[in-house]
Amino acid sequence: MTTTLVPGSARALLALGDDALLASQRLGWWISRAPVLEEDVALANIGLDLLGQARGLLARAGELEGRGRDEDALAFWRDAPDFRHVCLVERDQRDFGTTMVRLLLLATWQRELYARLAASSEPGLAAVAGKAVKEVAYHVDHARAWVLRLGDGTEESHLRVQRALDAEWPWVSELFDGSWLDPEVVAAGVLPWPDELRPTVLGEVAAVLARATLRLPDGLADGLAPEPGGRLRGRHGEHTDELPGLLARMQQVARAHPGATW
Amino acid sequence: MVTRAVPSTRAWEVAASVPDPELPVVTIEDLGILRDVIEDDQCRVHVQITPTYSGCPATETIREDLVTRLSEAGYRQVCVELVLAPAWTTDWITPRGLERLAAHGIAPPGRVAGVVDLVLGVRCPRCGSTRTREVSRFGSTACKALRVCRECREPFDHLKPL
Structure with a gap:
């Protein structure tokens, strides 16, 4: 694949690949634990879509980087400070309401992002995004259906999904943070400024939450998410204490048996 | 000499007969997964396939099946390339x-x-x-x-x- 190499492109693709990879790894926890069998299968399939997207993005990031690292090297042989995903996706999620709220936030953002990236000047990124945008549309549908059902459901389900929303909300703003991004990457048309996605994404999320009879978190009605100031910044390699444990599990087989194939 | 295999050439026929591992009632040609088959007069063949979904685990099996079938059909060198764009559609x-x-x-x-x-x-x-x-x-x-x-x-x- 021939392309003009824009400095910083590799880092940008790495960040988006890490988002998909860590979200996929967290969703995998639900396999055998979901409330019903159909949901077990659904979450596994959504995780699989994300894993496929992660492979494509990380493989391309490795090519652009030019240091001989393939997707496996990037997934299994980096340590926590070298990961660049948003903290939203790495945190533990053992409550079904939390999983669905987070999936709604992530998938709505990814759909808007991938729709734009399908026209990226970076051909490898455009190819992955052109496929992924169709897959995440199904993820949005699925998460929306559950958030509506739980939010506008029983007193207990409403309470729990509201609690989940309030807990996830402070982590949303990082999706729109562009402080980590090389301006050249944006100028060259590889990626849009993350902040440009804010009105559409928050508007779509707010519409679902309102229909689900959930109380909108502060700022959402105005299309605002809290400023990231003072928070951990995953895009800069600053992560929660929950990441090392998640990585240890994800990486243990590859590290115990380097180069093994099956 | 390199020839692009149109759906009548032997290499295409062999590649097109590979069943989908998860939907074995249809072939990869039926599903539109098989994109292109190019063979040369040295019995080397280059196959392009496209995944249905990004994470479809059948893709690796299809790749192996293509190599096996084309090798059995006498092709000495089989290269299978995964092409993402344009994205597969039903x-x-x-x-x-x-x-x-x-x-x-x-x-x-x-x-x-x-x-x-x-x-x-x-x-x-x-x-x-x-x-x-x-x-x-x-x-x-x-x-x-x-x-x-x-x-x-x-x-x-x-x-x-x-």
């Missing part, structure tokens, strides 16, 4: 592929026509009724949804439009 499933899916109890997808979440009256592949409902958007594989027929009460897979 609209590429051939008329024969759609028929075979339906004949084996898998409701074929409707035309995508630009809108993914527009699903109108999926027909039950057993009794033909359009009175069916979706049980789960995600079925036994990423590409299928699980539905049930309100008429004959049977559950069935539906290949989702993508």
Whole structure:
């Protein structure tokens, strides 16, 4: 694949690949634990879509980087400070309401992002995004259906999904943070400024939450998410204490048996 | 000399006969996964395939099956390339592929026509009724949804439009 190499492109693709990879790894926890069998299968399939997207993005990031690292090297042989995903996706999620709220936030953002990236000047990124945008549309549908059902459901389900929303909300703003991004990457048309996605994404999320009879978190009605100031910044390699444990599990087989194939 | 294999050449025929590992009633040609087959006069062949979904685990098996079948057919060097763009769509499933899916109890997808979440009256592949409902958007594989027929009460897979 021939392309003009824009400095910083590799880092940008790495960040988006890490988002998909860590979200996929967290969703995998639900396999055998979901409330019903159909949901077990659904979450596994959504995780699989994300894993496929992660492979494509990380493989391309490795090519652009030019240091001989393939997707496996990037997934299994980096340590926590070298990961660049948003903290939203790495945190533990053992409550079904939390999983669905987070999936709604992530998938709505990814759909808007991938729709734009399908026209990226970076051909490898455009190819992955052109496929992924169709897959995440199904993820949005699925998460929306559950958030509506739980939010506008029983007193207990409403309470729990509201609690989940309030807990996830402070982590949303990082999706729109562009402080980590090389301006050249944006100028060259590889990626849009993350902040440009804010009105559409928050508007779509707010519409679902309102229909689900959930109380909108502060700022959402105005299309605002809290400023990231003072928070951990995953895009800069600053992560929660929950990441090392998640990585240890994800990486243990590859590290115990380097180069093994099956 | 390099020749691009059109659907009449031997290399294409061999490649096109590979069944989908998860939907063995159809071939990779039926599903529109097989993109291009190029062979040269040195018995080397270059195959392009495209994944259905980004994470489809069948892709690796298809790659291995292509290498095995083409090697058995006498090709000395088989290269399988994965092409992502343009993205696969269920609209590429051939008329024969759609028929075979339906004949084996898998409701074929409707035309995508630009809108993914527009699903109108999926027909039950057993009794033909359009009175069916979706049980789960995600079925036994990423590409299928699980539905049930309100008429004959049977559950069935539906290949989702993508």
